[in-house]
Amino acid sequence: MSPTHFERAAEATPPMLAKKIRGLSDRAIAWIFVAPTIFLLLAINIFPLIWTIRLSFTNFRVNRPNAEVQFVGLDNYRRILSDSDIWLTMQTTAHFLIWTILLQVLIGFSLAYLINKKFRGNDLWTTIIVFPMMLSPAVVGNFWTFLYQPQIGLFNYVVGFLTHTDPSSFSMIGDVNLAPWAIVIVDTWMWTPFVMLICLAGLRSIPGSIYEAAECDRASKWRQFWTITLPMVLPFLMLAVLFRGIENFKMFDLVVQLTGGGPGSITELTSINLKREAFEKWRTGYSSAYAVILFVTVFGLASIYVKALNKVKER
């Protein structure tokens, strides 16, 4: 019998090295394999996080390399949490988050429910629906500014046509009342397919036998939906909400392209505000504290949510 690859590799290993490897425990070998990843993780994620926390207690400004860096204790945190403008951006973010998630879940689930039915052209429709999420957010933001253009924009034209109003009589991104909805609409257009795909995976994981059993028990479609479909898709739906929640909490590019945070500060999300503090005003210490607060908020909320998700899955 010819030797296997492993045997050949063992024979080819120099005796000194083979001796050394033989002396290592399984745990040590595992560490050798994992070490590069851990090193990268520490260098790219953990170190910057610790450094950011450290900076958050100082008055450091990256554009003042010669200035003395002073320890300011919790001063940055106190200033941020008592700043009414920052609370306003938090409210704006919450509005954006709640409405986008609500709409994306409703529409995404409905689309998944429809796509899950067998019909002609099913695959084609799935591809068409999924198309927006394949685009870059910056590109989407840019071309929606044209769609929202009051004089030539398709969106205004369609709304004008349907409501018999002058298309140039309203400006989606220039009006304080409409702009928050303008960003919600675009995000919903772009990311509903993502929610749909996750829901579709959930729907397709439900065994057909359960529905057959329900049919035998003469359960109505409505009853089947409430007692079989929805409970079994719920963990998938919650996962989609988690992903979209985290993504939209740090939403930046799409909104910057669409409104730049305006008009005024009506659509200024926390991420945009943070970017302005960090890279336009160059208040590095202050913006580090701001980033830490946002990190703790997202991490805390996500942890609570994951616990709830696990409970749902256990049922």
Added chain:
Amino acid sequence: MKKKLFNSAAAIGLLFGISAFGATGAQAADLTLCWAAWDPANALVELSKDFEAKSGNKMKFEFVPWPNFADRMLNELNSGGKLCDLLIGDSQWIGGAAENKQYVKLNDFFDKNGISMKDFIPATVTGYAEWPKNTPNYWALPAFGDVVGWTYRKDWFAKPELQAEFKKKYNRDLAVPKSLDELKDIATFFQGRDIDGKKVYGAAIYTERGSEGITMGAMNALYNFGFQYDNPAKPYELEGFVNSEGAVKGLEFYKSLYDCCTPPGASDWYMSQNIDAYKSGQVAMQMNFAFIWPGVNADANVGGDKSGYFPMPAGPGGHFAQLGGQGISVVANSAHQEEALAYIKWFAQKDVQSKWWTLGGYSALSSVVNDPSFATSQPYAQTFLDSMAIVKDFWAEPSYASLMQATQKRFHDYVVAGKGTAKEAMDGLVADWTKVFKDEGKM
């Protein structure tokens, strides 16, 4: 044998040739010049070919679109990057770049090479080169004079039926406005009017939120209604100057101009959007920096006799216009400072500056702009001269970005979003600026 000898000689010759070329290459340097991506940058590329031919240095260019220009370049300076050897940075960066030693101080170089700041338009020296202001400490050579002014549709203004209607309504000729009130009357007159079968609007003004747009626009109105950055007798005293009655009225005026006379959707417009609106025949007038004028003049749709130019009209509190433009500086981190300084020396020459003007760059050299032929050399040349005589600039403090962002927010909140009153906006601005200056230890 003969052939072998010939081959060997050729090989040695080639080797020497390569070595010699290598040696020349080592002497010449690749210089990178960073600036904004706009029409004048293209003119500079053309102009710099002469420098390349003369010096043997190869010029590379890094041009960044205006909305990202400050972000990108300040990031470069603050991170100690080596991308740029020469930087044509915005006038307001001079304080920070000087205090943080990001630019090379040019006084000794100017003295050694006989470059005198007295040879340049005084406003550009103060605006683009000096820090601290009004002291002979130079960190840049004035490179591109620029100022906010107006472009208007001369052909529309000349239409007899519009002339007659305007005269009947306002009891004066439809002509270049001499005051801000007249400007608003004209904008109102054109708003929503049908011209050549197309609905047109009064004026395109700066309303951009993200970088500096609305500030660069609204400040023109504020200056001309009496706004001052601080107490001229006591620096950094803001109360009563920034939020003076005139300043409040100036901001109210700008909002009224935005409300009455801009095209729908003009809520986040800056240079390029205003150009687009004007060139596509949407507006009768556009506010914009003078750099656009060569492009307008050459435009197939609105160029030539169809367009005219006028400086920012006066207001009840004075006659000023927002300064634009930039100076050219040597980046302290550059590995090619000698070559970069040689570029500045070359650029400061009169014949180069004259060519700069002919290519579409706005020279700040007095001998060029004061030349008797200058005012008639282009249809916009006289307007440029008139405008440069009335300039005023935003803060150039090291904390300019914080001051700018606060202004952007307050102005956009009031003018575009209609939040609160002008008085509240200006009082808020005093509070914001005070906070910044206190943090800086200047108050």
